Amino acid sequence: MxxxxxxxxxxxxxxxxxxxxxxxxxxxxxxxxxxxxxxxxxxxxxxxxxxxxxxxxxxxxxxxxxxxxxxxxxxxxxxxxxxxxxxxxxTNGSTSAANGSTTEPDWVTxxxxxxxxxxxxxxxxxxxxxxxxxxxxxxxxxxxxxxxxxxxxxxxxxxxxxxxxRLSQQILSPGGDGPALEQGEEELVLAEYESDEETKKGLEPDDEEDFEEEHVTKIYYCSRTHSQLSQFVHELQKSPFGKETRLVSLGSRQNMCVNEDVRRLGTVQLINDRCTEMQKNKHDKKSEEPEGKKRRAGRLTCPFYTYDQMQFLREEILVEVKDIEQLVSQAREVKACPYYASRYAIPAAQLVVLPYQMLLHDSTRRASGIKLKDQIVIVDEAHNLIDTITGMYSCQVTGAQLCQAHSQLTQYAERYRSRLKAKNLMYIKQLLFLLERFVGALGGNIKQNPNYQKVSQPGTTLRSINDFLFYSQVDNINLFKVQRYCMKSMISRKLFGFTEKFRGAAVINPVKEGAKAAAGLQQYLQNLRSPGEGAADGSQEVSEADAVRSASPLMQIEGFLSALTNANQDGRVLVQLQGSLAQSSLKFLMLNPAVHFTQVLKDCRSVIIAGGTMQPVSDFKQQLLVAAGLEVDRIVEFSCGHVIPPENILPIVLCCGPTNQQLEFTYEKRGLPEMMDETGRILANLCNVVPGGLVCFFSSYEYERQILERWKKSGLLRRLAAKKKIFQEPKKASQVEQVLSEYSRCIKLSGQSPGPLTGALLFSVVGGKMSEGINFSDDLGRCVVMVGMPYPNIRSPELQEKMSYLDHTLPKTNGVSAGKVLVENLCMKAVNQSIGRAIRHRGDYASILLLDHRYARPSVLGKLPQWIRSSTEVKQSFGAAYASIRKFFQMKKTSVSPS
Structure with a gap:
């Protein structure tokens, strides 16, 4: 076959x-x-x-x-x-053939x-x-x-x-140009750079391919988070394939590192840099250090990066299915690096599980040793796949980061000018020029404090890539060569090490006019935090990430330079002016995620895009698959029903409230007092018949604030609290677990003892911390209410440009432009994620209430998941809807018990 x-x-x-x-x-x-x-x-x-x-x-x-x-x-x-x-x-039977034949001799045939x-x-x-x-x-x-x-x-x-x-001669020779370097500082100096063209002239054949292990046919399984991947591995362990499958779990250094000294650095970038440095040091000759002399701190190697031990761990990985936690635990026992051992195991593995950012980002994929030729890729939890790819290749740099990078790079070049070769100096000069022109594009001056440079006309200007390059006056710079230089020279890492070593210290002695002001600016820039960093909640994880961005702005800027090498039609640059130069920013917006998914589709034998809620699927087909050049007949759609019986779910589209007020939560009408009061009445009535938990989703945090303020003044909030204890989605991610725990405890207690409370009411926001990934099973979510249709902000420059791009590249659907289809799809994708929180297993049951007459449109109903759509009822009056809901829960009270 x-x-x-x-x-x-x-x-x-x-x-x-x-x-x-x-x-x-x-x-x-x-x-x-x-x-x-x-x-x-x-x-x-x-x-x-x-x-x-x-x-x-x-x-x-x-x-x-x-x-x-x-x-x-x-x-x-x-x-x-x-x-x-x-x-x-x-041959043996034809030796007696007749002679003199005119055809070819038998021996020839x-x-x-x-x-x-x-x-x-x-x-x-x-x-x-x-x-x-x-x-x-x-x-x-x-x-x-x-x-x-x-x-x-x-x-x-x-x-x-x-x-x-050479450096030793410069340091030891009297009167040498440039100051003597401190201990370990030679590591910060850029090595001589050769361009690709020069390297090719004397390039020796790379024999590494000859020693590369052949990749067997395998399945790459991707999901969003490490916890989801661990869950998948545990399912495999329980399956009939759990004993015989060769599985490898891949993850980031932050998740897999077993060197406590490196782990203590905390942030991803610092861990990556230290690991790469220690790995390089491991390959250096041990004889470089004089006998008996201690290795310098800057030349430390990792005791876990030992080839024999990593090969031993590799074999252990392939023998038994392990998740990341189990792998890391074993790596500690055998004192081997799980990060690299897992990569050695990829060729022989049958199943590789990894976060999908690792597979979808081209350079990360290549660095990880992942080869997709003729392999299978399964992307699970893929409802945000387009957003993930778009976000991965979009980036933003602030005026503060540009000024900070220029200051650091200037100081670096001044200190090591006499020790840098001409090509390094040339590229550093080009980088400084680019930074200066980018600041100029924001209307600023690189020589002045960015925090004190006010923006004259705040606003957002959107430009094509080529237009931005001309506008910034950098169109004469070869960005491809600059990008390659940054990657090969690792200048951002050198600069980061330089900044860390001299943080808070005067690096150069200014001698030019205005030196005092310049020194003050440099000192300010060394301690500057980018605008918008350090959210109002002051969470620790945010401040750590900000610290890295602040300390190493060139790394962020390299991403922006790389983005500018995209094709002109595939992206846009947003010049955002607000407040001061420090707060203003340049943002690259990726418009065509398909361009970065094309190689995956081209290489793989088959790709599976899977999720719990994939509707509406037109986004995936048009923006990701067809746009990548995939033939329509190669695309197969499959949607299965739910394991719950149809009578366990009651989805209702409600067109009017208790006073017969038509429900239409458009931007113009949702703030009307009568609309907010009608919503309150609906919830008050639902609290009388819905047992356990009732989860109510609003379209935005601002609308939630407005409506709760209105209910508080009218006394309606007090009436709701008399029936169900009220909880509100927290603004800090660290507090979500605590709120959910209290919410769950309240529902459990109200069900065990008689009293006025019949459970709890949780106010949440679509796209917030509780609209995705949170489990409202059983009594935690007996009814989910969606207030209005959460359309994205149509005035957003990013969305407007995306709509315009799709209108020009994709055909209309049933007479509707691709841009308008995108807006409706974004809305319904958010709705589907939120209402899918309730039904979580076969014995579960819940009611879903969609408050807005616009949900009754066929085009909108068609974008609900099939298992919800098939049971959805449209109710024009609240009385009819209320009667159905009351009957639903009365029947469940006697016939169904939560499992």
């Missing part, structure tokens, strides 16, 4: 228990999509066993695929041998036939021999790591030795 062609799915799948019919349907369709090499969009509501279905469906296909390939190879070998044997018999058979046989043997050679080379590499890095390291060490000798 052709392994690349479509084939029938098995009748049954290995499963830890008898699967639900919808799980069987899910696995069957998944198997077909993988077999046919297509791209699937799979929707399976939370509580329907989506993870287990993905595991058993995809690994069943992988098991069958490997078996088919093995059988085909064996069949080819047998066929070749049989054909060869037949030819030998023919036999020779050609035999050659075809031999060629086929030799090809199979060559494939097997090549694999054997790779395995032997890999084994050799495992026992002698020097083999892999010898040539490359030799060149680096020779260059480093020459550079250090």
């Amino acid at each position: 052709d392994v690349g062609g479509a084939g029938a799915a098995p009748l049954t799948f290995p499963f830890p228990f008898p699967p639900y019919p919808i799980q069987e349907q899910f696995m069957t369709e998944l198997y077909r999509v993988l077999e046919a090499g297509k791209v699937g969009i799979f929707e399976s509501p939370t509580g329907t066993g989506k993870s287990l279905s993905l595991i058993c469906g995809s690994l069943s296909w992988l098991r069958d695929f490997e078996e088919k390939r093995r059988q085909e190879e064996e069949a080819l070998v047998l066929a070749a041998e049989a054909t060869e044997e037949n030819e030998v018999k023919k 036999q020779f050609l036939q035999k050659k075809e058979v031999t060629d086929l046989k030799n090809k199979i043997k060559e494939d097997q021999l090549r694999r054997k050679k790779r395995e032997e080379k890999l084994e050799q590499m495992r026992h002698n790591v020097q083999l892999k890095f010898a040539a490359k390291r030799k060149r680096e060490e020779d260059d480093e030795t020459i550079r250090l000798l």
Whole structure:
């Protein structure tokens, strides 16, 4: 059978228990999509066993695929041998053929036939021999790591030795140009830079590919967070495939580092930089240090980065399925680095689980050793996939960061000017020029304090990439070369180390006119925090991230420079002026996420985009798949129902309130007193019939504030509190757990003892901390109320530009422009995420109330998840809706008990 062609799915799948019919349907369709090499969009509501279905469906296909390939190879070998044997018999039987024939001699025909058979046989043997050679080379590499890095390291060490000798001569020679360097400071000086063109002239062939282990066919499973990945691994451990699958868990250094000295640095960038530095030091010659002399602090190596121990851990990773926590725990025991050991295990793994940022970001993917050619990618929890890719390749730099980077880089160049080669100085000069012009684009002056430079006309200007380059007067700079220089020279890391070493100290002695003012500016810039950093809540995690951005602004600016190398039509630059120069910013907006998803689709055999709520799917199809050049007939959509019986859910679109006020929460009408009062009456009535928890979602924090203020003045809030204890979504992420705990405790206590309270009422915000990822199962969410339609801010320059871009690149849908479709899709995606919080398992039940007559439109109803849409009732009057809700909970009180 052709392994690349479509084939029938098995009748049954290995499963830890008898699967639900919808799980069987899910696995069957998944198997077909993988077999046919297509791209699937799979929707399976939370509580329907989506993870287990993905595991058993995809690994069943992988098991069958490997078996088919093995059988085909064996069949080819047998066929070749049989054909060869037949030819030998023919040869022996044709020796008495008549002479004088005018056709070709028999020996010629036999020779050609035999050659075809031999060629086929030799090809199979060559494939097997090549694999054997790779395995032997890999084994050799495992026992002698020097083999892999010898040539490359030799060149680096020779260059480093020459550079250090030159520096030593400059430091020791009397009257040398430039001050003597302090201990360890030579590490901060940029190495001699060669452009790619120069490097190619004398480039030696890179033999690393020869020693690279061959990648087996595998599945890359991606999700958003480490906790979701751990959950998936635990599901695999419980499945029939838990013992036989070779699995690797990938993660960031922050999550996997076992070196406590490095972990104490806290932030991602600092941990990454220290790890990279220590890894480099590990490859340096030990003989560089004089015998008996202690290694300098700047030359520390990581005791866990030991090749033999990492190879041992690699084998352990492949022997038994482990999540990241289990892997890190074992790594501590064997004193090996799990971050690098897991990467060594990728080629032999059958299943690789990783955060999807690691797979979707091209440079991170390559650095991690991930190869997608002919592999399977499953992106789970993919409802925010477009936003994730867009955010990954968008970036923003503030005026404060630009000024700070210019100050630091100027001081760096002044201190090491005599020790830097011409090419380094040339690129530093170009970087300084770019920073100066970017500040100029914000209307500022690089030589003055950015905090005191007021913006004359606040506002946002949107420009194309080319237009911005001309506007900034940097169109004569080759940004591709500057970007490559930043990456290869690691100048931002050198600058960060320099800044850390001389933080708070005078680095250079100003001698020019105005030096006092310049020194004051430099001191100010060293301690400057970027505007908008340090949120009002003062949370620790925010301040740590801000500290890194503040200390190393060039790293952020490198991202902006990289963004400017995108195609002109794929992005826009927003020049945002507000308050002062320090607060103003340049923001790159990625408009075409498909350009960064194209390579994934091109390389992979099959891609599965899965989630609990994937509606509306038109965004994924048009913006991500079709825009990436994928043929429509390669896209397969699958949406399964819920495991709950239909009578366990009551979704209602409510058009009018108790006083027959039409419900329309447009921006113009939602603030009217009568609309806010009508909403309060609806909730007051619901509190009389809804047991346990009632969760109410508002479209924004501002509207929540307005409506609660109104209810407080009218006394309605007091009436609500008499029935259910009121809770409000906190503004600090660190307080969410505490509020949920108190909310849960209140509901539990009210159900156990008689009293006036019948549970709790939780006010939340769409897109807030409780609209996604929070579990309102059973009594925690017996009713979910959505107040209005949470449309995004149509006045946002970013959204307007995105709409304009889609209008010009995508066709209309049923006469509606692509930009308007985007706005409605964004709204309904937010609604679906919020209302999906209630039903979490087979025995659960809840009512969903959508307050706005606009939900009754067919185009809107069609964008609800299928399992909700099929049960949705449209009620024109509140009386009819109230009667249905009361009857629903009365029936559940006697017939259903929470599981």
